[in-house]
Amino acid sequence: MIRYLLQRLLLLVPVLLGVSVLVFLSLYLTPGDPVTAVVGDVPVSEETRAQLRAQYGFDRPLWEQYLSFLGRALQGDLGYSFRYQRPVLDLVLQNIPQTIQLMLAAIALAVVLGGLVGTVAALRKGSKVDTALMGLATVGLSLPTFWLGMVLLLVFAVNLRWLPAIGSDRPGALLLPAVTLAVGAACIIARFLRGSLLEVLTNDYVVAARSKGMRERRVIGVHAMRNAVIPVLTIVGLQIGNLLAGAVVVETIFTRHGIGQLLLAGITNRDFPIVQGTVLFATVSYVLVNLLVDLLYTVVDPRIRHGGKRS
């Protein structure tokens, strides 16, 4: 178990270093000189510019600059936004609770909804219920998140007035954004879980469990489900990337001050340190969450815990 954990962590190092190199280099890919990219469209004196050039070491060799960028990032210094006159990390930390709240709600909804639909469809394979549910899942997968958000907003907040349209402080304000974000992920989870369950249900141990007279509920719930959720876990982990991206759109529609809004403001205001900081922060979080999902495998699947290979 510890060996597996160390192995996973070691594999992450080159990926995270690569991510940091790309984020660092992005400053040089912007048109104009790096100082302009750092200050954005905030007017600053020539003096400040020279000071920045020295502070960030823009006159030193690229690898030295990268090392100092990496060193600062590791200490939690994600840069400084001249527009907000604040360190990027402060802004990220101020906005992140809103996004985490939204994503947790969306993941919970997606897992419950997708899990239910996938299980029912698999158990009723080939029936009208199955066809209808899977058809619905394919439709849900095809809805643009921003349009779904607008439609839900229009129906439930504007026309029916059941739920607040914008903001995040009123009760129920989380529901519409979370549903908007969850639908796509739920459909993907449903499709994968159905496939995975159907595959598992043909295995010998399921046949054995059934033939010894075990109740169907126990066969599905204990024997089949436990093996079927393993591949689905990976999908859930990967969906978190989509949810993070979807948060940009959902936070825009429902005017929530999360990290997605921060990133978008950074892009539209040409406030490049914010873009760099939020992308780096979000990507590292995404990678780490997927590591956690991988570790969850070991809980669900003892074969990995004991050093065996996943089948």
Place this chain on the structure above:
Amino acid sequence: MKRLARHPSALVGAVLLLVVVAASLVGMVATPHDPTAVDPLARMQSPTLAYPLGTDQFGRDILSRVLAGGHLTLATAFFSVLFGLFIGGGIGCLAGYFGRTVDLGVVALMDILLAFPAVLLALGIVAILGGSVTNVIVAVGIATVPVFARVARAAVLSVVVRPYVKAAIAMGCTHRRILARHVLPNILGPMLVLTTTTIATAILIGSALSFLGLGAAPPTPEWGVMLSDARAYMQLGWWLTAAPGVALALVVLALNLLGDGLRDLIDPTSRQVGG
């Protein structure tokens, strides 16, 4: 092709896609009204015979705008996927075929690119390049590169061990000939499936970027832009948001259905799962 026609979801997808593409092509040359003509007397009209899908806050005909905007949405996604297919598929093939250092390098680079959530990568690239239709194509294209590279590499790896490739090597064929004659034709299937579903994803990402104001700019009739325009007025008329959204959902649904069907046909092992 015959089997494709008998696969229900593939058939529905293909027909739906043809309808949308045909409507968009017609919309490029002719629309019932001028898609950008402002008419102050016909603002915010609900659907009527003259304006079957209603008019927007400037009195522009929504049907005309949806028809005229289709090719932009479709072409943006098509070209970005073409970009990803050629670059990603190309380096994936080379990595799978030549192995060793090339493979290690490509896999490492793709792992790094895959560490970024795709939309975040596209957003970051648009932030660097600035927002425009061309830059959205490049950004979405780069975001799809690692996916194509991975699938192409895996497909090539499974093909190069086959006897006919070994025979070609034994006969002293050049790398170029082996790749073109023996490897490429045999990985077309999985690449076709991936291309179909990736175009669907590219439409969603591309229109989301336009919606966020980073792609096509108003007054261009693009579906994402139309929805973004409609945001401020949407409580005044449901028809503002209905048409462009349904159009987007329909074309993405068509591609997903077609992709599912193609997957069932090309990879028979998935048929039992796909139903």
